[in-house]
Amino acid sequence: MIDDLDRQIIDQLRVDGRKSFGEVGRSIGLSEASVRSRFQRLKRRGAIQVVGMTDAVRVGEMEVHLAVRVQHIPVVLVARELSRMPEVRYVASCVGPYDLILDVRCRDLEHLSELLTERVRRVNGVAHAEAFTVLDVVKDSYLWAGFRDVPAGPEQRILPP
Known part of the structure; x- marks a missing residue:
């Protein structure tokens, strides 16, 4: 099973899969060694795989x-x-x-x-x-909810709060 710290590590690597364990640790309040250990455990379990992703439109597909x-x-x-x-x-x-x-x-x-x-x-x-x-991707939430989502300002909302 994965916990909230594992999810935070995964979210950091989803944004930048080449981010160092030290950088990930500093952003979520863990040591580099703890991040490395958790990453290796997640990898062994098959819960995580770091790969490059392309943007279809930008590569002409x-x-x-x-x-x-x-x-x-x-x-x-x-x-x-x-x-x-x-x-x-x-x-x-x-x-x-x-x-x-x-x-x-x-x-x-x-x-x-x-x-x-x-x-x-x-x-x-x-x-x-x-x-x-697909003509345009408005939202692609491959991250756990809330990590990168920017709430709409009052002037951008369609429905009242």
């Missing part, structure tokens, strides 16, 4: 969400097959009108068209696939 309905085959089998595609970054099973939600990255519309028509829709069990192209 399209970010697309796919909603998929599955019929006549277990959802997990379709999910595994779709997960093998290099463009697919995220696969989740869900309840509601769709069985799977996927996040994919494509070079352009032609690439997206090829992915949908030639590969995704040809997977056994895929009954329907719908694409939602």
